[in-house]
Amino acid sequence: MSKQKIYWFCQVFGWTLLIGVEYLTYLLDFGFDPDMFYLGIANILLGITLTHLYRLMIKRWNWVRLPFFRLAPRVLVSVFVLSMIMTVVNLPADRQLMPEMFTNEPAVVLGYLLSFGKSMLTWVLSYTTYHYFEQSRNAEIERILLKTSIRETEAKVLRSQLNPHFVFNALNSIRALVYENPDKAQQGITQLSNLLRNSLLADRRKTVELREEIKTVEDYLALEQVRYEDRLKSRIDLDGRTLYWQVPPMMLQTLVENAIKHGVSKAVGGGFVEVRSSVISRDEASSGSGSRTNMTDQLHIIIRNTGMLGDKEASGGFGLKNTSQRLDLLYGPEASFDIVQEDDNVVRADIIIPIQSDSIFRKSVDQSLSQ
Numbered sequence: 445m446s447k448q449k450i451y452w453f454c455q456v457f458g459w460t461l462l463i464g465v466e467y468l469t470y471l472l473d474f475g476f477d478p479d480m481f482y483l484g485i486a487n488i489l490l491g492i493t494l495t496h497l498y499r500l501m502i503k504r505w506n507w508v509r510l511p512f513f514r515l516a517p518r519v520l521v522s523v524f525v526l527s528m529i530m531t532v533v534n535l536p537a538d539r540q541l542m543p544e545m546f547t548n549e550p551a552v553v554l555g556y557l558l559s560f561g562k563s564m565l566t567w568v569l570s571y572t573t574y575h576y577f578e579q580s581r582n583a584e585i586e587r588i589l590l591k592t593s594i595r596e597t598e599a600k601v602l603r604s605q606l607n608p609h610f611v612f613n614a615l616n617s618i619r620a621l622v623y624e625n626p627d628k629a630q631q632g633i634t635q636l637s638n639l640l641r642n643s644l645l646a647d648r649r650k651t652v653e654l655r656e657e658i659k660t661v662e663d664y665l666a667l668e669q670v671r672y673e674d675r676l677k678s679r680i681d682l683d684g685r686t687l688y689w690q691v692p693p694m695m696l697q698t699l700v701e702n703a704i705k706h707g708v709s710k711a712v713g714g715g716f717v718e719v720r721s722s723v724i725s726r727d728e729a730s731s732g733s734g735s736r737t738n739m740t741d742q743l744h745i746i747i748r749n750t751g752m753l754g755d756k757e758a759s760g761g762f763g764l765k766n767t768s769q770r771l772d773l774l775y776g777p778e779a780s781f782d783i784v785q786e787d788d789n790v791v792r793a794d795i796i797i798p799i800q801s802d803s804i805f806r807k808s809v810d811q812s813l814s815q
Contacts, residue, residue: 451499455492455495455496456488456492458567459487459488459491459492459495460488462491462563463484463487463488463491464484466484467480467481467484477541479541480541483534483537483541486533487530487533487534490529490530490533491530491563494526494529494530494564495526495564495567495568495571498522498526498568498571499571501522502571502572502575507572508572508575508576508578508579509579515572515576519568519569519572522568523561523564523565523568524557524561526560526564526568527556527557527560527561527564528557530556530560530564531553531556531557531560534556534560535552535553535556611636611640615636617632617667617668617670617671618632618633618636618667618670620671621670621671628670629670631670632667632670632671635663635664635666635667635670636667638663639660639663639664639667639697649693650692650774651690651691651692651693651774652690652691652692652693653687653688653689653690653691654682654686654687654688654689654690654691654721654743655682655687655688656693657691657693657694657695657696657697658680658682658696658719660693660694660696660697661680661696661697661700661719662680664697664700664701665678665700665717668704672704672708672709672714674714675708675711675713675714675715676704676708676714676715676716676717677714677715677716677717678716678717678718678719679716679717679718679719680718680719680720681718681719681720681721682719682720682721683721683722683723685723686721686722686723686743689721689743689797689799690797691743691745691797692767692770692771692774695767695770695771695795696719696745696747698766698767699747699767699793700717700719700747700749702764703717703747703749703751703791703793704717704749706751707749707750707751707752707791708749708750708751710751711750711751711789714750715749715750715751715789716748716749716750717747717748717749717750718746718747718748718749719745719746719747720745720746720747720748721743721744721745721746722743722744722746723741723742723743723744724741724742724744724796725740725741725742726740726741726742740798740799741799742796742797742798742799743795743796743797743798743799744794744795744796745794745795745797746792746793746794746795747792747793747795748786748790748791748792748793749790749791750789750790750791751789751790751791752785752789752791753783753784753785753791764781764783767781767795768781771795771797775797775798778798779795779796779797779798780794780795780796781793781794781795781796782794
């Protein structure tokens, strides 16, 4: 049933019940009176009309968006006006139909105002409160959707920053070989073509499978091998369970690029880059007893390379900052990125990614809506 139909049902049912109870009390005391019966029907129609006009007014002037201290006086004034109209209509009619009831009543107008005021106050508060909370809920939904849209836009900007940055470094690598070794330069252009194809496809998606991302890393390492030859050693060791795990596109390639640029290339005798993946379990309190835990699988990626970490901003600030921001936008606090000096000449980066980004998005939105 639509909201409009529910509204009219509540209007007709509520006012009929209210006036019907009052008329039933009169019927039991004085018996059937056709004039009182018609007056009751008139009051039902009048109550529906007045409260509907109030509804139109509150919607047209958008009172529900007002703060409480500005909304409250308007509600009270509305209740008084509606009660006064009901009193002006009913008081003369009741004096005509029941003159004996008014002989000893010193404050009859006040009594009528209080009587109708209670009914009108109940209706007005119920309707205004309902719309106030509905408006607040709609505003919260709009805020969440806007926040999601902003986060998605930020993620797209971060992804778009990767291609120019990577192409610049890759072209520099190939340029150094054009005159020195044209055959290797041609091979490098082929590798670059493969990388650009993968990066353009990846830029259209929030996440890609780890096996696709590793293929991009392998192409990049092959391209850099053309330049560094024996000075660059690489090793990739993946857990088979992680191959279809969703990761941000071009993220690992950026970190491997930083590892070579700020680590291997600065070492006199060259160095190594190692990429490993595994599945780890994290204890998570279950929704039942607080003493019970569920084991949640997470992807753990380790990138080790020759080098000295030093100042993080100076040693690869773009890649490190970009990685942290993308993980935060995609997974929130469920993901983490850390980079440390493992020993005197080895830098280690650790990435923790929860299972499936889409489920994380749904979970975040559902939690926000339920708050």
